[in-house]
Amino acid sequence: MSTLQIQSIRALSELIKDRRSIRAFRTDPIDTDLITDLLNVAVWAPTHGLREPWRFILYKGDARKPLAEAMIRTYTAEEKERLAQQKLDYFMQIPAHLIVVMKEDPRQKQWEEDYACVSCLIQNFQLAAWEVGIGVVWKTNPFIHNPSFREAAGVQPGEKIVGLLHIGYPEQVPAGRPRTDAREKLTIKETI
Template identity: 60%
Template sequence: MSSLEVKRERTVADVIKERRSVRLFKSDPVATSLLLELLNVAVWAPNHENRQPWRFILFKDEGREVFANAMVATYSAEDREKYGIPKFNYFMKVPAHLVVLMKEDPRQKQWDEDYAAVCSLIQNFQLAAWEQGLGVVWKTNNYNYNPGFREAAGVRPGEKIVGVLHVGYPEVVSRVQPRTDAEQLLTIIDSL
C-alpha cells in the first residue's frame, strides 16, 4: 500500500452488501464460544417491550446426527430412497445447525412483533457471523412443521421454528444477486 492509500475500515453497510448465503462449508468445526459470542450480539435485535421471544437449539459435532436423522425421518419412504442418504450426508457435513425458535403469543399484534424481532435477530446473527468469516444459510423447510422433527429436535409446545441456520466456514461463496433499487419501489406522499 502506498503512503497515499488509506486502508478503509469495513462499515456496517459494507458487511450488509458483502454477506451471502452459504450452502457449502469446509469441514472445520465452529467453536461453541464463537457461536455464543455471535448470539450475544444478535440478541440486541429490536424487540417490542423487550420481550426477547427467542430460544436456540444448537446441533454440532455428533449432535448433528440427531438433527439429520430427525430431518430425514420427515421424508416419505420413496423420498428417503431418492434423497435420504445425500441429504443425511449433507447435514453431517455442515459444522453447526442452529434452530432459532420463537415463543408464540396468542395475540396477533404481539405475535407479529415477536416474529419480526426474531427475524431481526437472525439477520444480526448472519451479519456478525459474516464479519467473523463464517457463512450462514437461513432455511425454512417443510420439516420445521413436522411433529416428529419438532419433538426429536427438542422444540417445545408453543414454539415456532423461525429458521434453521446452517453455519460454518464457507467452502463456496455464492455470486452476487442483483437487487432492485429502492427508488423503483418507493412511493412518496409529500403533500395533501
C-alpha cells in the same frame, strides 16, 4: 471474555451487501464460544416490550446425526430412497446447526412483533458471523413444521421454529443476485 476481537474496517452497508447465504461449507469446526458471542451480538435486535421471545438449540458433533435422521424420517418413501444418504452426508459435514425458536404469543399483534424481532435477530446473527468470516444459511424447510421433527429437535409446544441455521466457514461464496432499486418501490409524498 468475548472471542470477537476483530476490529471491523468495513462499513456496515458494505457488510450488509456483501453477505451471502452459504450452502457449501468447509468441515472445520466452529468454536461454541464463538457462536455464543455471535448470539450475544444478535440479541441486540429490537424487541418490543423487551420480550426477547427467542430461544436457541445448537447442534454440533455427534448430536447432528439424530437431528438429520429426524429430518429424513419426514421424507416420503421415494424421497428417502433418492435423497436420504445425500442429505445425511450434507447435514453431517456442516459444523453447526442452530435452531432459532420463538415463543408463540396467542395475541396477533404480539405474535407479529415477536416474529419480526426474531427475524431481526437472525439477520444480526448472519451479519455478525459474516464479519468474522463465518457463513450461514437460514433454512425454513417444510420439515420444521413436522411434529416428529419438532419433538426430536427439542422444540416445545407453543414454540415456533423461525429458522434452522446452517453455520460454518464458507467453501464457496455464490455471486450476489442484484436487488431491485428501491426507487422502483418507493412512493414519495411531499406536497399536498
